[in-house]
Amino acid sequence: MSERIDVSIESKQPEGPSGKRHPNTCPVCESHYRDDELAEAVWVCGQCGHHFSMPARARVDQLADAGSWQEEATEIRSDDPLGFFDLRPYSERLVEAELNTGLGEAIVVGSATIGGHACELAVMDFAFMGGSMGSAVGEKFSRACDSAAERGLPLVSVSASGGARMQEGILSLMQLPKTVAAVEDMHDAGSPLISVMTHPTTAGVLASFATLGDVIIAEPGALLIFAGPRVVQQTTREKLPEDFALSESNFRLGHVDAVVPRPELPSVLTRLLGLFANAQ
Amino acid sequence: MSERIDVSIESKQPEGPSGKRHPNTCPVCESHYRDDELAEAVWVCGQCGHHFSMPARARVDQLADAGSWQEEATEIRSDDPLGFFDLRPYSERLVEAELNTGLGEAIVVGSATIGGHACELAVMDFAFMGGSMGSAVGEKFSRACDSAAERGLPLVSVSASGGARMQEGILSLMQLPKTVAAVEDMHDAGSPLISVMTHPTTAGVLASFATLGDVIIAEPGALLIFAGPRVVQQTTREKLPEDFALSESNFRLGHVDAVVPRPELPSVLTRLLGLFANAQ
Amino acid sequence: MRSEAELRLRERLSKLRSMRLLSGARLDGELERLERQLELMQAEPTEEEIWRSVELARHQDRPYTLDYVERLFEDFFELHGDRAQGDDQAIVAGLGRFEGRTLAVVGHQKGRDLKERTARNFGMAYPEGYRKAMRTMRLADRFGFPVVTLVDTPGAYPGVVAEEHGQGGAIAASQAVMLRLTVPTVACIIGEGGSGGAIAIAVADRVLMQENAIYSVISPEGCAAILWRDASQARRAAEAFKPDAAHCLELGVIDGIVVEPEGGAHEDHDEAARLLGESVREALDELDGVPRDELRRRRRAKFRSLGVYA
Amino acid sequence: MRSEAELRLRERLSKLRSMRLLSGARLDGELERLERQLELMQAEPTEEEIWRSVELARHQDRPYTLDYVERLFEDFFELHGDRAQGDDQAIVAGLGRFEGRTLAVVGHQKGRDLKERTARNFGMAYPEGYRKAMRTMRLADRFGFPVVTLVDTPGAYPGVVAEEHGQGGAIAASQAVMLRLTVPTVACIIGEGGSGGAIAIAVADRVLMQENAIYSVISPEGCAAILWRDASQARRAAEAFKPDAAHCLELGVIDGIVVEPEGGAHEDHDEAARLLGESVREALDELDGVPRDELRRRRRAKFRSLGVYA
Ligand SMILES: [Zn+2]
Numbered sequence A, B: 001m002s003e004r005i006d007v008s009i010e011s012k013q014p015e016g017p018s019g020k021r022h023p024n025t026c027p028v029c030e031s032h033y034r035d036d037e038l039a040e041a042v043w044v045c046g047q048c049g050h051h052f053s054m055p056a057r058a059r060v061d062q063l064a065d066a067g068s069w070q071e072e073a074t075e076i077r078s079d080d081p082l083g084f085f086d087l088r089p090y091s092e093r094l095v096e097a098e099l100n101t102g103l104g105e106a107i108v109v110g111s112a113t114i115g116g117h118a119c120e121l122a123v124m125d126f127a128f129m130g131g132s133m134g135s136a137v138g139e140k141f142s143r144a145c146d147s148a149a150e151r152g153l154p155l156v157s158v159s160a161s162g163g164a165r166m167q168e169g170i171l172s173l174m175q176l177p178k179t180v181a182a183v184e185d186m187h188d189a190g191s192p193l194i195s196v197m198t199h200p201t202t203a204g205v206l207a208s209f210a211t212l213g214d215v216i217i218a219e220p221g222a223l224l225i226f227a228g229p230r231v232v233q234q235t236t237r238e239k240l241p242e243d244f245a246l247s248e249s250n251f252r253l254g255h256v257d258a259v260v261p262r263p264e265l266p267s268v269l270t271r272l273l274g275l276f277a278n279a280q
Numbered sequence C, D: 001m002r003s004e005a006e007l008r009l010r011e012r013l014s015k016l017r018s019m020r021l022l023s024g025a026r027l028d029g030e031l032e033r034l035e036r037q038l039e040l041m042q043a044e045p046t047e048e049e050i051w052r053s054v055e056l057a058r059h060q061d062r063p064y065t066l067d068y069v070e071r072l073f074e075d076f077f078e079l080h081g082d083r084a085q086g087d088d089q090a091i092v093a094g095l096g097r098f099e100g101r102t103l104a105v106v107g108h109q110k111g112r113d114l115k116e117r118t119a120r121n122f123g124m125a126y127p128e129g130y131r132k133a134m135r136t137m138r139l140a141d142r143f144g145f146p147v148v149t150l151v152d153t154p155g156a157y158p159g160v161v162a163e164e165h166g167q168g169g170a171i172a173a174s175q176a177v178m179l180r181l182t183v184p185t186v187a188c189i190i191g192e193g194g195s196g197g198a199i200a201i202a203v204a205d206r207v208l209m210q211e212n213a214i215y216s217v218i219s220p221e222g223c224a225a226i227l228w229r230d231a232s233q234a235r236r237a238a239e240a241f242k243p244d245a246a247h248c249l250e251l252g253v254i255d256g257i258v259v260e261p262e263g264g265a266h267e268d269h270d271e272a273a274r275l276l277g278e279s280v281r282e283a284l285d286e287l288d289g290v291p292r293d294e295l296r297r298r299r300r301a302k303f304r305s306l307g308v309y310a
């Protein structure tokens, strides 16, 4: 039955053989960094170029011009419509996620300028319950679309998600058509979506707004996959291709316009926003 | 340089080892038929089911309800804008084709009913210079689109073509966008195109109106290919797949909605026209 | 949350009750069906009943898309292929006549025997399947044919090639296409409504669900494996995430419940088809006369309203 | 047949001649270019000259699409992939700024050295390439960006996989997409305009052709092999079907000729780009202000008028 799963949340960080690597230790080359070193290097390993997961607020700081960020929809929080209880209550998981990340949900949205170009910005945080998309994420993303549409500006989304928020049951699945509808309304208003996919962008988020980008940019080495790789592995019972479902193979296979290393992202987005600023 | 060819006219009938099989002899099973036997069997071999090429007028008789056919645009003939002369003058080839087929061009168009449903009908004839598409074919097909659009009826096209009419040079290439524009105008007027591809439908006709069918039907064993198989063979230098570019592989590969044996074509078209008669 | 669907149903019921004086047996049956629907809508299923739905939704004799197509649609003409990569048999698409009117039909198709199951890939589609669905729905839009989709899949196929062909992007694009259509659209979950593979063709003006179908973001087994780290806790997982029709209706995810024959749809395919046909007709009737742009606007607004947050 | 293009040019010439009194060297160059264009339009090339065009169009040092892109477009952002099957490097697509305005650019790309030639497949695209082109043009249409295409291909790739992926259908669909756009579109044949592979991206409001480019339904070699049953008769074939710019203009197939540097575009890439840029700007200027629906209507009408019959 496990091959029937097509959405799964894999909220664990990649683990080494030991299974308990420090989050500041590079999983590729084992280099270790202090918090401030990692922040300085926008969470990219100086030795091997590995892209660590990056907190949403740090991403906003990296991309938005200083002082330009105006966060929106901060009041929206997840509810617990099913009274969901697995090994622990969903409501408890939510509180814990908020305490750990300092975020109200797995996404922050707001207005900003990037390289001088006004835009709307929506950034996901994998540390908040694996970046899973529940009703609150769907609503905040949709409001970002509306905000972009109202102001006639592009929306830049930065995704990082293990998939749907299972604890909200079928309502988490409904966030797929909900966010797609928001993007389509925004498209009809003439605003483009620039989708930046970071590690990992999977399942429900990949199968909704992230792949609807008019331009799609991926960070190097990011896992971009609909089903989880373990599920695919179980289905296949064959060795997976070397760079299976990573940004690089997604680029080769025609699903991504560019693979852009994190430090270059601000200048690439500036260029793109400049081009779309010309839209009629 | 020969791999640079992507449109070629192969107007010869398939030949056996002897190279001079009688046109009424089945190239598959060698059964031989009298003219009236072949006509009676709508040019399908009773032994093996091979579909012979079928004259355009016989096709009209097969499909159109008795007495319903009203031919249109009969006055349009090919011109010779380049004064083209290869081994023989183009103008001479045209006269010869008309004498051999009794047709003014490689296509006949007109209005008809099929199974009681009014429609426009455009039928190509491979015997007229390999069913090649020059300015006259393009114009007649386009008028069929207009006629369908004006009367709010579907257009049924039956293609059989070796490709572009080389003797008209670049103007023959221009019949691709010309017929595509006609189909798009017709689509905007709300009329569907039902495309029936018969052996062979290749090159310029495949790369224009034939593949724009809202529904695409192919006859069994028809060669449906953009480049000629000899050209592909030269490019590949490998053995071609068994049923390469035939209707059956085109169906398997997602390019054709149905493979319909010729005797069933009238009833299938009747069903389809009935469904489209409901269009708003 | 359930009020709109319930109100619609109550209205129809009272109309039928008043007509009953004039008409005969058919109306009686109709009345019974609607009363049963109302009952279902008000039910609060137990864990037992939820698990029974999971079992019935997957029952090997349950009617599949083509079982309904052959019973409900005249002159069905199947459309094949995505015009680029192949013809995915896990999804069936075509045109057919329903009560005199041409519709486009798109549905997942499982197989009845081992050979067909393999050919149909157990109803798990590749991107090719969703691209065939999109092509068909765009064609319907061009010619004004309403679209009916029948949803019955464990999920989109989780394979290497499916990923390489862009499974996520195809599912997103198919939803976008459905949200752009300007013809009436009705979806019905007829078996397993499994996650992204289901929603790809379920973004309709009216979303119906058969009494014993399930609709969920993940399979009970998958959910149990991840959250309880034990796939055998599937039953417990199903109770927790409530994939049954009554709960889906309560959450506003579906607009109505389609009655099944006594014991489940597998007990009587003909009757199951008749009941499905009635509900589809009702849904189409409700959508008739709504201007095309307005259909699209309402459809988007409806899906944008789904979710519960604080 | 040539009158419309010639009239436009004569009008511009006389305007420039009157402005000459006010302005300096740049106008002189402009005038010279236009006078040369007019000359080209009135030329009746000999067999010698036609064959010279065939050779120059295929010259190994001739500028390719990316040579023009880097000289004419600022902030170019290349778009990759068709979102389904792959990224075909025989076609380059992207957004860039041309004289302050964002355009979408689509062009065939040949390779300069052996390695790039292989990667670019000698500029012979698969269906994937045309689908990337369509995606880019649709994007441009959505955001109101004019589309410029640069055509330089021996033809669409005649291979097994290309056929299996639907080469004919992709070429037809790409033309249909171009005939549905409501943004200004300019195509220029910059080298070999080879048959279906060329027309797939050449269905534009204004079709230009460089002085030494060729545009034809078949290669001279292919034509000779079929009609003369002897590929070495290529020169004779070329003379017979006249793939040169002057003849294309005479037949109404193109709207203007783009002057090349003395000796051919390969002699001076910068100057070739400058001259191409001037012609593209002129063409875009002519299209400015035409209502979007009207652009499409005129484009379709123009292509529907092509052909000579009795
Ligand atoms: Zn490292």
Ligand SMILES: [Zn+2]
Pocket (backbone or CB within 6 Å): B026, B027, B028, B029, B030, B031, B045, B046, B047, B048, B049, B050
């Ligand atoms: Zn035979």
